[in-house]
Every structure is written in structure tokens, then in C-alpha cells.
Amino acid sequence: MSHTYEYPRPALTVDCVVFGMDEEDLKVLLIKRGLEPFLGKWALPGGFVRMEESLDDAARRELEEEAGIRPSHLEQLFTFGEPGRDPRGRVVTVAYFALVKLSDHRVHASTDAREAAWFSVWDTPKLAFDHADILGTALQRLKGKVRYQPIGFELLPPKFTLTQLQRLYEMILERPLDKRNFRKKILSMELLEELDEVEQDVSHRAARLYRFDHKKYRQLEKAGFNFEL
Amino acid sequence: MSHTYEYPRPALTVDCVVFGMDEEDLKVLLIKRGLEPFLGKWALPGGFVRMEESLDDAARRELEEEAGIRPSHLEQLFTFGEPGRDPRGRVVTVAYFALVKLSDHRVHASTDAREAAWFSVWDTPKLAFDHADILGTALQRLKGKVRYQPIGFELLPPKFTLTQLQRLYEMILERPLDKRNFRKKILSMELLEELDEVEQDVSHRAARLYRFDHKKYRQLEKAGFNFEL
DNA sequence: CAACATAGTGTCCAAGTGACACCAAGTCAA
DNA sequence: TTGACTTGGTGTCACTTGGACACTATGTTG
Numbered sequence: 017m018s019h020t021y022e023y024p025r026p027a028l029t030v031d032c033v034v035f036g037m038d039e040e041d042l043k044v045l046l047i048k049r050g051l052e053p054f055l056g057k058w059a060l061p062g063g064f065v066r067m068e069e070s071l072d073d074a075a076r077r078e079l080e081e082e083a084g085i086r087p088s089h090l091e092q093l094f095t096f097g098e099p100g101r102d103p104r105g106r107v108v109t110v111a112y113f114a115l116v117k118l119s120d121h122r123v124h125a126s127t128d129a130r131e132a133a134w135f136s137v138w139d140t141p142k143l144a145f146d147h148a149d150i151l152g153t154a155l156q157r158l159k160g161k162v163r164y165q166p167i168g169f170e171l172l173p174p175k176f177t178l179t180q181l182q183r184l185y186e187m188i189l190e191r192p193l194d195k196r197n198f199r200k201k202i203l204s205m206e207l208l209e210e211l212d213e214v215e216q217d218v219s220h221r222a223a224r225l226y227r228f229d230h231k232k233y234r235q236l237e238k239a240g241f242n243f244e245l
Numbered sequence: 246m247s248h249t250y251e252y253p254r255p256a257l258t259v260d261c262v263v264f265g266m267d268e269e270d271l272k273v274l275l276i277k278r279g280l281e282p283f284l285g286k287w288a289l290p291g292g293f294v295r296m297e298e299s300l301d302d303a304a305r306r307e308l309e310e311e312a313g314i315r316p317s318h319l320e321q322l323f324t325f326g327e328p329g330r331d332p333r334g335r336v337v338t339v340a341y342f343a344l345v346k347l348s349d350h351r352v353h354a355s356t357d358a359r360e361a362a363w364f365s366v367w368d369t370p371k372l373a374f375d376h377a378d379i380l381g382t383a384l385q386r387l388k389g390k391v392r393y394q395p396i397g398f399e400l401l402p403p404k405f406t407l408t409q410l411q412r413l414y415e416m417i418l419e420r421p422l423d424k425r426n427f428r429k430k431i432l433s434m435e436l437l438e439e440l441d442e443v444e445q446d447v448s449h450r451a452a453r454l455y456r457f458d459h460k461k462y463r464q465l466e467k468a469g470f471n472f473e474l
Numbered sequence: 475c476a477a478c479a480t481a482g483t484g485t486c487c488a489a490g491t492g493a494c495a496c497c498a499a500g501t502c503a504a
Numbered sequence: 505t506t507g508a509c510t511t512g513g514t515g516t517c518a519c520t521t522g523g524a525c526a527c528t529a530t531g532t533t534g
Contacts, residue, residue: 196494220500496513
């Protein structure tokens with residue numbers, strides 16, 4: 017213990033589970049590996065932490081570099097450090113959990129030379145390393161968190177209909193919700209701003225649009241409010 | 246990216262927030278540092294992760310070495326990696342959250358040559374590094390978790406009275422609870438085994454003892470049960 | 475045996491949760 | 505233009521749950 021730097025050191029990486037959502041499905045962003053090990057396999061975006069940057073910064077930097085993405089929500093998920101998780105040797109990874117509005121990132125999921133793509137979370141290819149575990153942990157977190165914190169909105173476009181919102185919750189929680197009860201509950205939280213607009217280009221009656229009121233949310237949150245669904 | 250091991254590596258440690266509880270207070274275990282930096286200051290128990298051990302193992306080993314403690318509950322808390330958090334250079338620490346039955350560990354809080362002691366969590370000395378932040382995060386976790394998972398039992402002796410249990414919840418949540426409502430709620434979960442014993446050596450009517458039924462808990466947990474307080 | 479300290483127990487009201495079905499509005503095609 | 509189709513939008517009632525509230529029971533001590 018007396019000579020700190022004599023210790024051999026595990027390598028340190030960050031890996032990000034980025035969720036997005038479209039009409040059909042909850043999606044996760046994957047990158048095709050261009051290097052050994054697991055060359056050609058799909059993996060979570062991530063990479064080595066630099067000496068002068070914080071862990072959060074490393075996660076943001078990797079997302080920007082590998083996929084041109086700036087997530088609207090980013091939080092640390094869990095640190096995975098089993099000795100055998102990387103065939104090259106000891107690599108510890110700090111996993112992150114991110115949400116993006118897919119509408120902002122649909123086009124150039126791939127920047128760089130790398131290949132990036134969105135996959136349905138229920139139907140991913142085999143992943144490199146222990147990334148399937150990481151994805152599983154992230155899904156659990158999303159499911160748990162969505163029930164008592166209104167983070168789901170980070171997955172929707174700024175203006176959305178109540179039906180879209182309900183579908184989002186149904187996809188994440190993997191169970192159907194009652195339309196009237198859902199609307200009652202959500203509207204009673206008073207976190208939605210009702211707009212004087214309706215959705216466009218639909219071949220049936222158009223639904224009213226709403227916007228999430230971030231400012232009000234922050235106020236109520238500070239006041240120790242409860243947002244259980 | 247192509248030569249993994251060229252990257253400089255942050256040093257990697259684990260630090261543990263160990264909670265215990267006695268009649269008066271919720272306690273946290275601290276160790277007096279015998280080395281620079283922060284020599285003589287109080288700090289969380291912890292140390293460097295070895296190349297061949299998992300993070301969990303590292304946390305357990307450090308607790309055993311520094312305080313002779315085997316926690317009854319141990320889980321990863323959060324990873325702290327701000328570049329400036331250690332004056333010696335870049336050190337990333339994976340923080341752990343542990344619960345022990347103080348009755349088992351009251352005597353030799355200190356093994357080794359080190360000085361270890363239990364402090365009231367509401368009245369700790371100034372801590373080394375960013376350990377005050379880590380302790381704060383752990384307290385939040387304890388408060389949050391206790392509301393929907395029966396982990397509080399890990400802080401009590403195997404046999405306890407309902408009053409002890411209520412005091413535990415009151416200390417953690419920092420608010421008074423109604424005796425009748427509390428008992429109603431706890432007993433309705435059917436996780437407590439009512440024993441044919443009462444507490445000893447009290448100078449008033451003795452209370453009935455209960456035991457937490459771990460087996461039943463695991464069953465109900467698997468069945469997707471809800472243990473909200 | 476009186477004073478004490480804590481154990482142990484039930485009711486009522488308010489709020490919240492969940493089950494449930496129909497009319498409204500707009501689109502589309504014949 | 506009209507009828508069929510698709511989704512939008514709305515209220516009630518039964519039940520459950522959460523929270524406020526006060527007295528008697530039992531053992532100890534001086």
C-alpha cells in the first residue's frame with residue numbers, strides 16, 4: 017500500500033447503452049467492431065478513458081466520436097469488472113445509460129468510418145464481451161426508473177400525443193395500460209403543457225399535441241414530489 | 246485504439262460505506278489513515294483492486310483486512326472518477342455499499358494495526374478525498390432502497406422486536422412513523438416469523454421477538470412481489 | 475401496591491387504483 | 505355524399521390503500 021503506483025492497473029473503459037424509440041420499438045444503438053477482439057461483431061459504443069477527462073466526459077466523447085450523438089439524458093449505470101470479461105486482459109468498464117430522441121439521430125447513426133445501427137432491444141445480434149449483460153442491466157434500470165421518474169420524455173420528440181406517450185410506457189414496461197387511467201394519471205401530474213396543435217399527416221382524426229414542461233418538473237422535484245406511475 | 250495497452254491507466258480502487266446500527270444511531274465505519282495523503286484523517290475503508298480479483302472480491306477483501314468485517318449485504322454503489330479527486334494523480338474508485346449487524350462487530354472494529362471506529366452518520370469528522378460525497382450517495386441509496394426492499398433487516402440482530410425495527414426505519418427515513426400503521430404494514434407482508442420468545446433484561450413489559458424469513462422473501466421476490474413501505 | 479414504561483391493538487375517512495364502453499372527428503373509397 | 509373505418513377523447517363506480525388517531529395490557533421497580 018505504501019507505493020501507490022507499483023500496483024499493476026486494469027485498463028479502464030466506458031461503454032454506453034443508448035436507447036431510442038420509434039413507432040414500432042424500443043431501440044438500442046450498436047457499433048460494429050473494426051478491431052480484434054470480436055472483429056465484425058456488434059458491441060456497445062465505448063472506449064478508453066483518458067487521463068484528464070471525467071468518466072461522464074469520456075462517455076459523451078465516445079458517443080460523439082462513434083455515432084455523432086449527444087444524448088438528452090446520460091447517467092452512470094454500473095461498473096463491470098470481472099477479471100475474464102475481456103480476452104486481452106483485465107479491463108474494467110464503467111457502463112452508462114443514455115436516452116436520445118430518435119428523431120434527431122435517425123439519419124447519421126454512423127459517422128466516422130464505423131458502422132452504427134439501431135436494433136430493437138428485443139432482437140439484438142450476439143454482442144461482444146459481456147455487453148449482453150450490460151444491456152440487460154440497462155433495460156432493468158430503464159424499467160425501474162420510468163416508474164418513478166419522468167425520463168421517458170427524453171425518448172419522444174418535443175411535441176407528442178398522449179397515445180405516443182402511452183405506447184412508450186407500454187413498450188418499456190412490457191404490459192398494456194388502460195387508456196383512460198393512463199391519461200388521468202399523467203395529466204394529474206401537471207407536467208404536460210397542452211398545445212394548440214394537432215399531429216399532421218395521419219389518415220384519421222388527429223390527436224392533440226403536448227409538450228413536457230421541464231421547468232415545472234425541476235420545481236416539483238425539488239419540492240420532493242412523487243412521480244410514480 | 247489499435248494498441249490497447251499503450252493507454253495510460255488510472256489507478257483503480259474500491260471504497261466501502263459500511264452501515265451499522267445500535268440503539269441510538271445509524272453508524273458508519275471509518276478508518277484512520279496511516280499514510281499520506283490525508284495521513285491521520287478519517288476515511289472510508291478501501292484500497293487498490295488486484296489484477297486477478299473481481300471488484301466485489303476486492304471490496305470484501307479490504308473490509309476483511311482493514312476491519313475484520315464480513316458484511317451481510319454488499320452491493321456496488323457508484324464509481325467516482327473525477328480527475329482531481331486524489332492529489333496523487335488519477336485514481337478511479339468503485340464505491341460499495343454494505344450493511345452489517347453491529348452486534349457481530351462491536352468488539353473488534355479494529356484489527357490490523359489500523360484504527361477503525363463507528364461514527365454516527367449525522368456527525369462524522371471531515372473525511373479524506375471525496376469520501377463525504379461517497380457517504381452522501383450511500384445514504385441516499387439506503388434511504389431510497391429501504392422503501393421498496395427489505396434490506397433493513399441486515400442491520401438488526403437475527404431476533405428483534407417490532408419497536409427496534411420501527412426505530413430503524415425512522416432513523417433511516419428521518420421521520421417518525423405511526424406505530425399501529427407500521428405494524429399493520431410490516432406484518433401484512435408476511436416476511437416476519439413470530440417467535441415464542443420475548444426480549445430479555447428490560448425493566449418493563451418485554452416485547453415479542455421476530456425473525457426475518459429470508460427464504461420466504463426470496464420466493465416472493467421471484468414472484469415479482471412488491472415490498473414498498 | 476402504586477407508579478412507571480413500553481407492548482399491543484382497531485376504526486374511520488380520504489385518496490388512489492383499476493375495471494370498464496361509448497360517442498366524436500377526421501379520412502378514404504365507392 | 506355517404507358509409508365504413510380508424511383513432512381520439514371522455515366519466516363512474518367498486519375496491520383498496522394510507523394515514524390519523526387513544527386506550528388497555530403487561531411486566532418492573534421501589
